[in-house]
Amino acid sequence: MIKDHVMKRAGPWLRVVAGSASFALPTILGIVILNFLFLQLLPGDAVDVLAMRSGSATVESISALRVQTGLDQPLSGQLAAYLSRLAHFDLGVSTQYHLPVADIIAARLPDTLLLVGGALGLAVVLGLLLGSVMASLAGRWIDRMLSGLLMLIYSTPGFWIGLMMILLFSVKLGLFPSAGSATIGTRLSGLAALYDKAAHLIMPMTALSLFYTAVYARLVRATMIDVLRQDFILAARAKGLHPVTLIRRHAIRNALIPVVTVAGIHLGNLLGGAVVVETVFGWPGMGRLAFDALLSRDFPVLLGVLLLSSILVVAVNALADVLLGWLDPRILTE
């Protein structure tokens, strides 16, 4: 009763959030259990990998490791242990790094968010810009040229673009460092640190954002052409509203809707899925962490990254819902 009352008073915004949360929690629990069981299908375990990497092993050293990592327990016991730890907000200990998973992820999070968030932010801004230009000039040569260029970017393997950027900007021109997320071992601060970070970030961020820029620009162009054809716009145009004002005031809002929806999912997915770009640029991000964890059969880390990425997808989706409500109030009342 009280809940209902609160819900009513808090209005539609809270309803969206609460709705997302009640949807999210079971989803996330399902994800955790499913991921856990799914990873068990992988041949070999963390101890096999440790023994292979060691170059030497004995029956005793292997069984000692299995006991230490808890891999000697039956599967149901391992799952129960994992869930009960999770209930206490404990993600377990990495079998590869021997540190709490939360610490490892926390250490990688800033750089990952910087790369993925930066790349997607750049892509959204550029996509909106290019998409609007293309839509307002639809059919003209600028539109055709930009379309062609974006299509080409969209069609080229990402790692290939990355490798070419390194050859051009790092090796030939010496403009940017080729790998890493910061100059190691220097205690930079203030502006110098910022500059150092930016120099390292610019290439991987651009390489990652190119593909999404193309995606969003195409999306914006298509939506905007649709919007521009609609009656209210035609009416506004007939009233003599300047085309730029028209786009700024009406079209962009509408074009943002699909972009925000898609970008939300992309953000979550890229958090653990930017493996290739991170590998090419040696960026110590979450994608490479997940991939290395897979190769090492480091399930606690892999599960942690997957969990984080799904929480982020769910959270961003909820945020996108709110944002969409703001962009288009009709959605909320649905």
Place this chain on the structure above:
Amino acid sequence: MAFGTNISRRRFVVGLSAAALPIGLSAGRAGEQGSIPDGEPRRGGTMTFLLPYEPPFLLSLFNPASLVLSAKMTEGLLEFDRSMTPRGQLATDWTVSPDGLTYRFALRRGVRWHDGRDFTSADVAFSLRTLKKVHPRGRLTFANLAEIATPNDHSVVLRLTRPTPFLLPALSAEESPIVPYHVYRDGDPLANPNALSPIGTGPFKFGEWSRGNYVILERNPDYWDPPRPYLDRIVARVISDPQQRSVAFETGTADVGYRTPVPLRDVERLRQLPTLEFETAGYTYSPPNITCIEFNLDNPHLGRIEIRQAIAHMIDRDKIAEVVYFGQAVACPSPIVPELAAFHDSSPSPYPFDPDAAAKLLDDAGYPRNRDGMRFSLTLDYPADETFHHLAAFLRVMLGRAGIWVKTRGQDIGSQARRVYTDRAFDMQLASLSNLFDPAIGVQRLFWSKNYVKGVPFSNATHYGNPLVDKLLEDQAVETDPARRVAQWREIQRIILHEVPDLNLVMPRWYTIANRRLKGHSDTADGLEGNLAHAYLVEK
């Protein structure tokens, strides 16, 4: 010199370690150091050490995969010069009794752990005991170790039940690290955090470790051998992409990397750069791996010697070295690589490259070609990497020409381990195996029938068993006469070459690639795996 004489030390060197034959007479004395090239070393600067893989720990007490950085922080009793002559590290003097059963060590005085405590014989006794218990190779090395006595704080006596001819070479920092007893006093040594942030006696102290990214080691100002170390700091940087590693050397981001850390096709190109230097020394202690095909002898086809001979006849090792390795490898039919010179048998394979002979063997064995030209099919498993992809493709084509259809499976090492060593669901596997500092450690495990153990990587994967080879392997492990030991290993190689339970292909050439501003990095038998106390930068 606490005990012993030069004569007894000389007897050890000549008598027990065949690998150390050449320079044995100038055996080490306390604090004696190797020659340092290129004038006066200067202090200061940061060296960036490029790593293709990150070690799981920073200490190799129980995990040998961790030895790449271990020796910089945690030292051993001995170290070895380029020709494997031992010299003192934490030991200042040592003697071995003529029967090879008693080892006496005088320990270095005035050595302190990084936390300020004194280093004593209790640390040594604890470390050796622990190594025997938890180190996968230590279990074998110290198998005959019955008693560790510590008559005083600065001497240790080891008593063995049977001779162990490879015991002294095993006392290096990376193979048998000496750890602080006071840190380990309680609890499970495997769970001790010291493996992640080691306290040692070495020239460098643990600084910072950003997982998957870099490790920073700082100069130890209280090192027992001043003015060493010369470097202020070592940054070990993990770069997993091979192309990126090339770029790092070109742009000067990396100062040094070992075991040819760049794509093989890039070697000659990088060699032309005036800033870089290619060094082949520093691989005596841990020689380059042997690349081989291991046959599953339980497979009905591969169990027959004539099939294995036929496969051997289809292998052109020089071509593999030239095409797959871009010339950066040496043909090697023996399981012991040429770098392990004392034991290596350089006689050629009895089955040279000869497709006609292969075809005849297969025809005679009752495997006619079918309509597609194929006789039977086999799988070839390998851990997926660039070079193995090419090697597997090469072998697939060559065996296909003989009518053997090969399906290649390149997978990650977890799958490989499970398939080959646990499930034994494989026909052939490509492996890169280390001889280590003595064939008793690196080679015996592959051919000894008692080492056929399911679930254990790098055991006897082929399921080979030959009573004669077994006896030879067991004899050499306790043989005190180096000449006879070498003869035993020659005989083992002869039999293996003839029976081909595995087919040894090539030994990749390992280069240390270094920026010319870095000096003194490869003066020891273990090169970059050593403690780097002598390394210095000519300009900062």
Place this chain on the structure above:
Amino acid sequence: MERPMIASRKLGSPVKDGIAFFKESGYLSLTVGGAVFAAIVVTAAAARLLFPGDPTDMVTTPLLWPGQSGLFPLGTTSLGQDVAAGLVWGARASLQVGILAAAVGLLLGLVAGTLAGYCGGWIDAVLVRVIALFQTMPPFLLVVVIVAIDEPTLRTISLAIGLAGWPTVARLVRAQVRSLRQAEFVLAARCQGYGTTRIVLGEILPNALPPVIATVSVLVANAILMEAGLSFLDMGDPNIVSWGSMIGAARDTLRIDWYLAVLPGLAIALTVLSLNLVSDGLTEVLSPRRRAAP
């Protein structure tokens, strides 16, 4: 209600109008993209005729540059394999991956999307959860894990990519089906007493499909790109030449013999480009607005 798009244009000659219509309506990109893609498919189909031998065979001197030998116009790999043969046979493998992956994604997505959209209720609730569940998993990571679970064969890779791609299709289909469920013609069909199967297959799906069809070519394109990404991480099928595996194998020699990576890279870009053109064209051609136009 709906307004033909060219209505706002100035009236010109019929020919000019025709060309303009052709250009704007999407038929141009559909034709160009379709023609290029068809050419690629034909080349792939004719691989056995064009290059009868095994494309992985080591036929000649390694690392011949394009143009260096008349017999091998596009050069040879580091093992002495013919690059031209590799490209043609690689088209087969890459298209196979693309089409198989798209088929898996499409099938799963159609079934789940239609079920969820048409049935609604708890079926919808469950399916939406499952879709959401899959969508929270980074697709590339999912593919990598599935390939690591099984062997890196072309079939596994295609299946894995398909599995990663189905939620997109399912969401799209669900939305379409939901909006059509209450459409007048569906209600009419229901009134006439048509069975559910007939309504779904005969009335709803044909009308829901147009945007889905347009995504198929994107699915194919993404699958080809993803296979290349897998090869980059050493997770491709080593027994078969695909464009992805060619690029993967060329990484070692990238700095010196860059043509080995550029040629298959161009092949991928060209194919994906043609598919995206087809998709764009289809979107325009099949859009309801367009169909309402004269």
